[in-house]
Amino acid sequence: MKEGPDIAQIGALIGDPARANMLAALTGGRALTATELAGVGGITVQTASTHLAKLEAGGLLAQRKQGRHRYFTLADEAVARLIESMMGFAAGRGHLRHQPGPKEPALRKARICYDHLAGDYGVRMLDSLIASGSIDAVGDGLALTEKGENDLQRIGIDVGDLRSSRRPLCRSCLDWSERRAHLAGSLGKALLSNFLDKGWARRTAESRSILFTPEGDRQFLMLFPIDA
């Protein structure tokens, strides 16, 4: 007994419904204030404050003071991956929420996962990139090809810039709704930013879902075709 790292601590941190809701909301990548997170968790600000303090002490959250606000974000991408992987696991076991809710279909279609595109569209994009030879896939690993680099340049993404960052360029992330991989890493982030910049899609206020405009939808589907 007492072997290895202490998983009970972080399990307990995630194990409270209010905290889990806050973490899930922060997986949206946006920095949120304590008051907003209290709303997400369905609790008062006082209670939220103690929860947030615990999460920060546990290394899951980071906070940034700005004026009289305090913006909370996930500490880093590793936390986002942990949350998303737990979601994948929970979805696989049928630990779904009681009511699917009206927002559910939009979430399944396209949502943000920390800073990249997830859901049906995220999976489709990666599939298409692999099919077109832009990305090589070996097992769970992904690597950008020369062809991919050229193609991306054409739509306005400079891979050279991305390579300079310490963060891995390509990374696969298991999608909880599709149960298949989508593209994470700095390239995944750059692609989503690109779509948002072009006005193809926009983020919604209080949800993780991403709404494509009709025109953006058309462009996206044309850019990432599936031959089936």
Next chain:
Amino acid sequence: MKEGPDIAQIGALIGDPARANMLAALTGGRALTATELAGVGGITVQTASTHLAKLEAGGLLAQRKQGRHRYFTLADEAVARLIESMMGFAAGRGHLRHQPGPKEPALRKARICYDHLAGDYGVRMLDSLIASGSIDAVGDGLALTEKGENDLQRIGIDVGDLRSSRRPLCRSCLDWSERRAHLAGSLGKALLSNFLDKGWARRTAESRSILFTPEGDRQFLMLFPIDA
């Protein structure tokens, strides 16, 4: 709020120290009885029984009756991966146990992770396989090469048999002690079995650690050299 799968439930399941200890013990791959698990968790059998019932209801455990014993195991490999990934995360945040303990060094050197080799030796083995060209690595993904297949045949592992199983042949698994990848999947399992069969190493009674014999140690290090 209330978006996506319910991670709080499984978080809470893992969040109790007694349950976390039991799960960690079961990551050793061995089926354990309720009484043994009670010892691991440091609680009475009654308490353990209720914990085990909850874990089973949550889909984390499976049980098998045999005579008057009940053997518990992790429900499947996905659970093992979740536990190990949480250990990796916890180790990265410094959520280590209070006292490193005497068994710690042995665990770090070589231990079992569900059914394959982990720890320093596990990482070394994968590094060596990649360096020798037996395994291709792209990002986090791993694939056996033709050369690798031949080499393995020579030490008595028939890859053809392994391929027929539904389980992936190669899979990378993040090692919590080394913070680097080691080899999982059916090939990882086959390799460990091979070492045990040859008498190079043996499993210990109540721990996850794996003890190499002096001769086994020599053979292992010779088979998987590191040029550095």
Next chain:
DNA sequence: GCAATGCTTCGGTTACGATCGAAGTATGAA
């Protein structure tokens, strides 16, 4: 300066769940 907003800290209540003793069920051994 004063009021308003955003958040934290304090204090006290409450509820849930972990815990164990004791009793109950099942299997095996004598």
Next chain:
DNA sequence: TTCATACTTCGATCGTAACCGAAGCATTGC
């Protein structure tokens, strides 16, 4: 049959942590 072992269920206790009202800081705006 009787006893022993392995485990579960019941009942009751107890501790902890989630929770909120109220008060206390800090920052901004007027």
